[in-house]
Amino acid sequence: MTSLSAKIQDVFDEPACDKNRGKDAKARKEGCARLLTPGAAAGGCAFDGAKIVLQPITNVAHLVHAPLACEGNSWDNRGAASSGPTLWRTSFTTDLTELDVVMGQGERKLFKAIREIKEAYAPPAVFVYSTCVTALIGDDIGAVCKRAAEKFGLAVVPINAPGLAGSKNLGNKLAAEALLDHVIGTVEPDDAGPYDINILGEFNLSGEFWLIKPLLDRLGIRVRACIPGDARYIDIASAHRARAAMVVCSTALINLARKMDERWDIPFFEGSFYGISDTSQALRNVAELLVRKGADPEILECTERLIAQEEAIAWKKLKAYRRRLQGKRVLLNTGGVKSWSVLHALMEIGMEIVGTSVKKSTVEDKERIKQILKDDNHMFEQMAARDLYTMLSEGKADIMLSGGRTQFVALKAKTPWLDINQERQHPYAGYDGMVELVRQIDLAIHNPIWSQVRERAPWDCEHGVKNQQPSTKNETATVHAAQEFAGTTPTISASVEEIR
Amino acid sequence: MTRIVSQTKSASVNPLKSSQPLGAALAFLGIDGAVPLFHGTQGCTSFALVLFVRHFKETIPLQTTAMDEVTTILGGSDNLEEAILNLKTRTKPKLIGVCTTALVETRGEDSAGDIADIRLKRAEELAGTEIVLANTPDFSGALEEGWAKAVTAVIEGITRPGERARQSKKIAILPGWNLTVADIEHLREMVESFGLHPVILPDLSGSLDGTVPDHWVPTTYGGTSVEGIRELGAAEHCIAIGEHMRRPADVLHKVTGVPYVLFESLTGLKAADQFVSLLSTISGEPVPAGVCRRRAQLQDALLDGHFHFGGKKIAIAAEPDQLYQYATFFVGMGSEIAAAVTTTDMSEILEKVPAESIQIGDLGDLETLAGGADLLVTHSHGRQASQRLGIPLMRVGFPVFDRLGSQHKLSILYQGTRDLVFEVANMFQADRHAPTPEELDPFRKRETPGGPRSSPLTRP
Numbered sequence: 001m002t003s004l005s006a007k008i009q010d011v012f013d014e015p016a017c018d019k020n021r022g023k024d025a026k027a028r029k030e031g032c033a034r035l036l037t038p039g040a041a042a043g044g045c046a047f048d049g050a051k052i053v054l055q056p057i058t059n060v061a062h063l064v065h066a067p068l069a070c071e072g073n074s075w076d077n078r079g080a081a082s083s084g085p086t087l088w089r090t091s092f093t094t095d096l097t098e099l100d101v102v103m104g105q106g107e108r109k110l111f112k113a114i115r116e117i118k119e120a121y122a123p124p125a126v127f128v129y130s131t132c133v134t135a136l137i138g139d140d141i142g143a144v145c146k147r148a149a150e151k152f153g154l155a156v157v158p159i160n161a162p163g164l165a166g167s168k169n170l171g172n173k174l175a176a177e178a179l180l181d182h183v184i185g186t187v188e189p190d191d192a193g194p195y196d197i198n199i200l201g202e203f204n205l206s207g208e209f210w211l212i213k214p215l216l217d218r219l220g221i222r223v224r225a226c227i228p229g230d231a232r233y234i235d236i237a238s239a240h241r242a243r244a245a246m247v248v249c250s251t252a253l254i255n256l257a258r259k260m261d262e263r264w265d266i267p268f269f270e271g272s273f274y275g276i277s278d279t280s281q282a283l284r285n286v287a288e289l290l291v292r293k294g295a296d297p298e299i300l301e302c303t304e305r306l307i308a309q310e311e312a313i314a315w316k317k318l319k320a321y322r323r324r325l326q327g328k329r330v331l332l333n334t335g336g337v338k339s340w341s342v343l344h345a346l347m348e349i350g351m352e353i354v355g356t357s358v359k360k361s362t363v364e365d366k367e368r369i370k371q372i373l374k375d376d377n378h379m380f381e382q383m384a385a386r387d388l389y390t391m392l393s394e395g396k397a398d399i400m401l402s403g404g405r406t407q408f409v410a411l412k413a414k415t416p417w418l419d420i421n422q423e424r425q426h427p428y429a430g431y432d433g434m435v436e437l438v439r440q441i442d443l444a445i446h447n448p449i450w451s452q453v454r455e456r457a458p459w460d461c462e463h464g465v466k467n468q469q470p471s472t473k474n475e476t477a478t479v480h481a482a483q484e485f486a487g488t489t490p491t492i493s494a495s496v497e498e499i500r
Numbered sequence: 501m502t503r504i505v506s507q508t509k510s511a512s513v514n515p516l517k518s519s520q521p522l523g524a525a526l527a528f529l530g531i532d533g534a535v536p537l538f539h540g541t542q543g544c545t546s547f548a549l550v551l552f553v554r555h556f557k558e559t560i561p562l563q564t565t566a567m568d569e570v571t572t573i574l575g576g577s578d579n580l581e582e583a584i585l586n587l588k589t590r591t592k593p594k595l596i597g598v599c600t601t602a603l604v605e606t607r608g609e610d611s612a613g614d615i616a617d618i619r620l621k622r623a624e625e626l627a628g629t630e631i632v633l634a635n636t637p638d639f640s641g642a643l644e645e646g647w648a649k650a651v652t653a654v655i656e657g658i659t660r661p662g663e664r665a666r667q668s669k670k671i672a673i674l675p676g677w678n679l680t681v682a683d684i685e686h687l688r689e690m691v692e693s694f695g696l697h698p699v700i701l702p703d704l705s706g707s708l709d710g711t712v713p714d715h716w717v718p719t720t721y722g723g724t725s726v727e728g729i730r731e732l733g734a735a736e737h738c739i740a741i742g743e744h745m746r747r748p749a750d751v752l753h754k755v756t757g758v759p760y761v762l763f764e765s766l767t768g769l770k771a772a773d774q775f776v777s778l779l780s781t782i783s784g785e786p787v788p789a790g791v792c793r794r795r796a797q798l799q800d801a802l803l804d805g806h807f808h809f810g811g812k813k814i815a816i817a818a819e820p821d822q823l824y825q826y827a828t829f830f831v832g833m834g835s836e837i838a839a840a841v842t843t844t845d846m847s848e849i850l851e852k853v854p855a856e857s858i859q860i861g862d863l864g865d866l867e868t869l870a871g872g873a874d875l876l877v878t879h880s881h882g883r884q885a886s887q888r889l890g891i892p893l894m895r896v897g898f899p900v901f902d903r904l905g906s907q908h909k910l911s912i913l914y915q916g917t918r919d920l921v922f923e924v925a926n927m928f929q930a931d932r933h934a935p936t937p938e939e940l941d942p943f944r945k946r947e948t949p950g951g952p953r954s955s956p957l958t959r960p
Contacts, residue, residue: 412803459776
């Protein structure tokens, strides 16, 4: 555990992180993860975080050394996409039993598991994840991986991020450390060129990176490695030869970017592909970094041309939604997406932002959001489910954009909701992605079910049926009522007009 | 307003309709102790019989007057008489439902006159058996019309005319053919939960619900009793379901004075609300807690399910009332009707179908119009089109012969709507394919507008 604690201390000391720099030595030592409150905590563990970061590497066998729960309860829950290999969709775990734990058979079982995977699937690499139980009983996965790698002649990478080490965010960073220690730089590419870049922290959810990659292709820029979205092992192993890097999800992989800069002189910037202006800015930054590293300055001009053309198309498409969405109120409740750029686009088509969470936003993000909203009352760190429910029930927003965790808060409050986190079904990156996001907002807000679910039963279920009925014992009155019903509306149909 | 596009081609490609006598026979099959009798050649009956058996997986009592060349020229009345007498001796039915076919109608057979003669001449032998005639030439209408005509004929022929003392808790229900066995069972339970006594005509839930009798029965076993039909005039109220049931309900009203309410569809929250409110009003009873619970479940199903429906393009081919039932369901969930095909332009309901236009046509038309749709909705014969187009098929209506249990699928009121929401959402989920770089490529999409992804943005 000592080497793990050293690692943890190391990732908590992050010179590239403004927030981290702002702390004193003692606070820094405590780490960047929020202290968890038993009984009121939400979010994943370090293992979860490590797995999230690495699992999208498509041709690697991800072997979880643990009793069933760690892998069994979590696999196949995120929508990253692969353009080829499918091995990452196959779940591997050592499924430790009580006997294994008591008899200390964990390491042997792990070794055999690696052998079986090698024989049945012949992957270029096996990633072995330690977990709480296997860390606790002292299984030395580092040693097992080393031995297995020698014996089977393939890369076997220990990922030392057991859940008890800390938060999901810490796990993200420990996964990056594992890549730095064992993967990146182990293969020399024979085709390195002046337009090679890495994209770090892009997960290719719903294939959304494929909305971006063609833009880079057009500019002659090659993505050496996108880590981890749709990555192959060899891409990552040779990622050290890229000329520049972009960090997409900064809180997750900033340490990876900084250390690659230190070790291999790959400059990086933080950017986002969500929102139109952010996408343009990202393309611009990539081109600038490449030029700084010796690429032909002509690329700057090409980039501007492409940006102008794509922005024009996107704004034109978005304009079509202005009429339908103008004045609609959006509540943005998410951490992952860097919200300010999305806010900007939504406001551009006339939507009103009634609130946005800034839980995972950087200081700069917050500044920008403040500028856009002109009112920081609309920013909140976190909102309790109860408060959220009350706010939505009172009809203070026309739609909430959030992750799956708060989905049912919105739905039970009978408020349209759109998933913009990892389980989502639609790609939202880049210019087309922004248009798709707006299209989905439009579909969600204008779905005809809302009037149906908001309407009370004609006899009013909630407020005691009996009080609402006409006097029940008076038979003539009842017959009369029925006839009246029949007389006035001989035909009953759900009004199509209303449905439409 | 819905534009109705009439059929211009001469060759019908992959027919959508089933013929009118088949619809009439289906209605007679919902009456206890009945045998439908096709007045035509053997083939008319045999084809219909095979289709029924394939759909219901049941033995179906269906007989024929076995017209041949000679009787076609000389007249079929003898065959009709012989068939009726034979049926009477062999099966002792309570009702023989005569459905004419194109053959005898083209010939100009006076079937009504013939039957009147036979009943007079053979009064003694035929005692205890009602004979009802539905004029259902194959060359007009389809299932829907056949069904409605048979129900009308039954009411005209059997129900005792004249205003009667009303039984306060008794209501008559005239369901359209598009209600399944499960729908009718559910309907009955719903009505009974208000303390009302429903007489459902026809009642397929008694006869074609797939039970196994412990002895051989040559007629239908179960369904509306002939006695019940005779006493329909004592009902306090009548509820008809589907525009095609307007005529039978009208006739009942004229014959007995029983007032009626017509529901165009019972699918969807709103329709169910109206139906339940009506039952509560008629019965003077409060809405049972269980019904409120079902309603809340449907609301939740709408919430959970709507994500899968929004913006989806649906292509439906069905007879008018079923088209209306499903089109309003899908539109109510946020989908759009990209193609609507139906069998006739005679139904009033068509104008209310929430589609831009409705093509009178066949499954060939559906296949042409459905390109780019996300879901096909029609009966089993749509399966090849579904395969060719690579669009999943939701099987509804008649016939459904390549899936079991279609009669036990619920499609009405809170529970049935909830089931439909789940069924369709699950089909969409099962059909979801992983995204590929090619289909997401912003440049490629721009160069091939209206490409594989259905987005209104790619359309002009």
